Amino acid sequence: MFSFRNSSPRQIALLTAFLLAIPETLILWLVEHKIGWALICFATVFVMSYLLISFMLDRFVYRQIKLIYKFIYKTKATKREETYYKYLIPKKTIEEVGVDVENWAAENEMELELLRHNEQFRREFLQNLSHEFKTPVFAIQGYVDTLLDGAMEDPATAKRFLERTAKNVHRLTHLLTDLDQIAKLERGEIVVTKEPFVMQELIQEVFETKLTKAEKKQISCRIKKESESPVLVFADKEKIRQVLTNLISNAIKYGKQGGEVVASVYKTDGKRILIEITDDGVGIPEAELPRVFERFYRTEAGRSMDLTGSGLGLSICKHILEAHGQSIHVRSTENIGTTFGFTLESKPD
Ligand SMILES: Nc1ncnc2c1ncn2[C@@H]1O[C@H](COP(=O)(O)OP(=O)(O)OP(=O)(O)O)[C@@H](O)[C@H]1O
Ligand SMILES: [Mg+2]
Numbered sequence: 574m575f576s577f578r579n580s581s582p583r584q585i586a587l588l589t590a591f592l593l594a595i596p597e598t599l600i601l602w603l604v605e606h607k608i609g610w611a612l613i614c615f616a617t618v619f620v621m622s623y624l625l626i627s628f629m630l631d632r633f634v635y636r637q638i639k640l641i642y643k644f645i646y647k648t649k650a651t652k653r654e655e656t657y658y659k660y661l662i663p664k665k666t667i668e669e670v671g672v673d674v675e676n677w678a679a680e681n682e683m684e685l686e687l688l689r690h691n692e693q694f695r696r697e698f699l700q701n702l703s704h705e706f707k708t709p710v711f712a713i714q715g716y717v718d719t720l721l722d723g724a725m726e727d728p729a730t731a732k733r734f735l736e737r738t739a740k741n742v743h744r745l746t747h748l749l750t751d752l753d754q755i756a757k758l759e760r761g762e763i764v765v766t767k768e769p770f771v772m773q774e775l776i777q778e779v780f781e782t783k784l785t786k787a788e789k790k791q792i793s794c795r796i797k798k799e800s801e802s803p804v805l806v807f808a809d810k811e812k813i814r815q816v817l818t819n820l821i822s823n824a825i826k827y828g829k830q831g832g833e834v835v836a837s838v839y840k841t842d843g844k845r846i847l848i849e850i851t852d853d854g855v856g857i858p859e860a861e862l863p864r865v866f867e868r869f870y871r872t873e874a875g876r877s878m879d880l881t882g883s884g885l886g887l888s889i890c891k892h893i894l895e896a897h898g899q900s901i902h903v904r905s906t907e908n909i910g911t912t913f914g915f916t917l918e919s920k921p922d
Contacts, residue, residue: 582635585630586626589626590620593618593622597614598611698868702869705748709744710741710745712737719734751883751885758892761896765809768810770808772917773796776836778814779818780821790830792831794833795833799837804840805920806846809893812896815889816901817850819887819890823887823913824854826878827852827854827911832854834851835852836848845899845916847916849912849913850914855878856874856910856911858872862903868884894916898918901913
């Protein structure tokens with residue numbers, strides 16, 4: 574079935590010219606009864622109408638469409654595009670042109686959505702950043718002003734205030750180092766230097782550095798019984814130390830008093846090793862699980878248990894593992910506990 578919607582301008586011109594030529598031909602034939610003249614009339618009307626309609630369609634419809642196309646592709650036509658406009662657009666049906674415009678609109682909508690998302694992300698980032706800096710800077714300002722106002726005279730008070738100042742300066746330095754590292758990881762400036770090492774040995778070393786913090790909460794740290802036989806991995810040891818340090822210190826910070834932190838190491842498909850750090854602490858609400866890897870994101874319970882964290886640790890862990898071509902995930906149940914797991918390349922022993 575012929576449909577105007579699916580026809581090219583040439584087909585429309587042909588059909589309209591044909592329809593226009595028929596009545597004249599019939600009239601001439603009926604009046605004059607001369608088939609020769611009737612055919613000449615048909616040919617003349619048909620050709621003239623076809624040329625005229627094609628010209629009009631091209632001049633007033635397709636030129637405008639070409640303009641819209643040029644606008645859509647935001648370019649001055651190059652040689653290749655000229656060919657495209659000249660030969661392909663006139664062959665396109667109105668429906669195809671419609672589809673092109675719809676695709677363009679959808680593409681633009683996606684771009685706009687991305688821009689809106691980035692804008693919101695930038696706003697939130699600045700807000701979080703100023704919030705994180707405000708607390709220690711205002712505290713330092715308070716201590717220094719009090720010292721200058723006379724607290725310096727009493728050595729014991731002076732020492733206490735200076736210690737608190739030092740703690741806040743330390744927090745600021747920590748924040749800046751983390752931010753600097755995230756920026757470098759995002760720009761791809763941090764090089765991953767892989768070497769083989771035994772995973773359990775590194776876990777043990779990190780446990781030892783966190784011993785005092787764990788003892789304060791009577792938390793015991795151990796490697797799971799079935800995971801004790803040494804497993805060789807191939808990764809950047811210092812960066813993985815950083816990942817483990819954050820995961821283990823989180824497990825202690827957000828772990829319950831008298832609880833335990835367990836590390837497990839599993840060989841998966843022969844190419845990869847899965848490392849898991851499990852605690853029996855406050856847990857993370859299900860709705861917030863996907864967000865904990867975002868910069869600055871902290872849960873309500875997390876904030877109330879630890880006042881000094883900035884919510885950058887997990888974001889750094891994710892970047893480090895992505896730089897290794899690996900991934901990190903989390904599962905958790907509120908008030909039961911949390912498990913963070915990540916994969917690494919295995920080194921055949
Ligand atoms: N083991 C865990 N149990 C419960 N909540 C956790 C655990 N690990 C992380 N979280 C939640 O995820 C948030 C983000 O963790 P992340 O390590 O990125 O930041 P942080 O520990 O708060 O600060 P820092 O930048 O010093 O690491 C935490 O604030 C906490 O709310
Ligand atoms: Mg942390």
